[in-house]
Amino acid sequence: MGSKYHQESYREWMASVKNHPNIIGSHIHKNGLYSENVIVDAGANKGGVKRFIIPEPVIQSHDSLLKAAINKSTVKREDDGKYLKLPGISSDVFEFYVEWLFSGRFFILLPDRIELGKPGCEKTEAAELERWVSCFRLATVLKDVEYQDASIDALIEWIEELGSDGYSLRLSLRIAEVIYTSTTPDAPCRLLPVEAAVKKWSSEMYRQLQDHPETKQRGTALGQFYGDLIAQLAKWKDFTIKERRNKTQADFPFVIDLGATCQYHQHVKQREPCYKKRRPF
Numbered sequence: 001m002g003s004k005y006h007q008e009s010y011r012e013w014m015a016s017v018k019n020h021p022n023i024i025g026s027h028i029h030k031n032g033l034y035s036e037n038v039i040v041d042a043g044a045n046k047g048g049v050k051r052f053i054i055p056e057p058v059i060q061s062h063d064s065l066l067k068a069a070i071n072k073s074t075v076k077r078e079d080d081g082k083y084l085k086l087p088g089i090s091s092d093v094f095e096f097y098v099e100w101l102f103s104g105r106f107f108i109l110l111p112d113r114i115e116l117g118k119p120g121c122e123k124t125e126a127a128e129l130e131r132w133v134s135c136f137r138l139a140t141v142l143k144d145v146e147y148q149d150a151s152i153d154a155l156i157e158w159i160e161e162l163g164s165d166g167y168s169l170r171l172s173l174r175i176a177e178v179i180y181t182s183t184t185p186d187a188p189c190r191l192l193p194v195e196a197a198v199k200k201w202s203s204e205m206y207r208q209l210q211d212h213p214e215t216k217q218r219g220t221a222l223g224q225f226y227g228d229l230i231a232q233l234a235k236w237k238d239f240t241i242k243e244r245r246n247k248t249q250a251d252f253p254f255v256i257d258l259g260a261t262c263q264y265h266q267h268v269k270q271r272e273p274c275y276k277k278r279r280p281f
């Protein structure tokens with residue numbers, strides 16, 4: 001199982017650190033685990049710097065470039081803890097990542113959100129998708145496969161909340177563009193925007209994509225997405241759009257059961273276990 005710190009949230013941890021400022025350098029956890037902390041200053045070039053104090057075992061328990069960075073012998077030290085600067089990463093986005101490291105949960109929805117599909121949800125919808133985009137890109141930049149796979153599951157849930165009519169061309173193409181520009185052609189998550197389109201799009205949306213200027217250019221993200229979509233559609237050519245929408249989970253590849261989403265997960269390529277296997281949910 002993961003680190004003992006997964007039992008608490010980053011906010012709770014920071015509150016305990018603030019109450020005991022002398023433990024910034026090192027800390028005896030309530031479970032008796034002794035650790036050093038890593039001090040991370042994130043966001044200097046992205047809207048302002050914010051300091052994070054993270055117990056080293058939390059970082060060591062996840063394979064990522066962050067872990068690789070703190071294991072370098074050249075890493076700087078400050079207040080007896082290791083010290084990293086991440087000026088190019090927004091502190092807001094990094095905070096979501098730190099919450100993930102602590103809790104094992106990918107959570108970017110705010111408490112006062114308007115549910116998708118309800119009147120006035122457009123702003124919520126746009127803000128949530130852009131938060132997801134930032135987190136997904138951070139996962140690929142940090143090469144944290146588990147965080148990337150968890151973000152894909154969160155996206156699947158989010159798309160399902162939108163429903164068929166809410167999965168607009170604008171949202172679909174934004175998701176496709178981000179996934180295709182952040183991943184290599186063999187990335188399993190590229191299948192997600194393709195299958196979601198096969199299942200949810202209207203025929204008008206296919207026409208609009210055909211007319212999109214980027215679609216004809218093979219090297220662009222949308223050009224690659226269009227090619228993959230055409231290949232996938234060939235498998236479903238004997239079904240009408242209505243029939244595709246009504247297909248059940250058992251015989252349609254685009255699943256909503258979050259226990260069965262590994263076909264979109266990067267860990268399969270790396271022959272690693274799924275992030276869902278290592279923590280109780």
Ligand SMILES: [Zn+2]
Nearest residue numbers: 261262265274
């Ligand atoms: Zn998986």
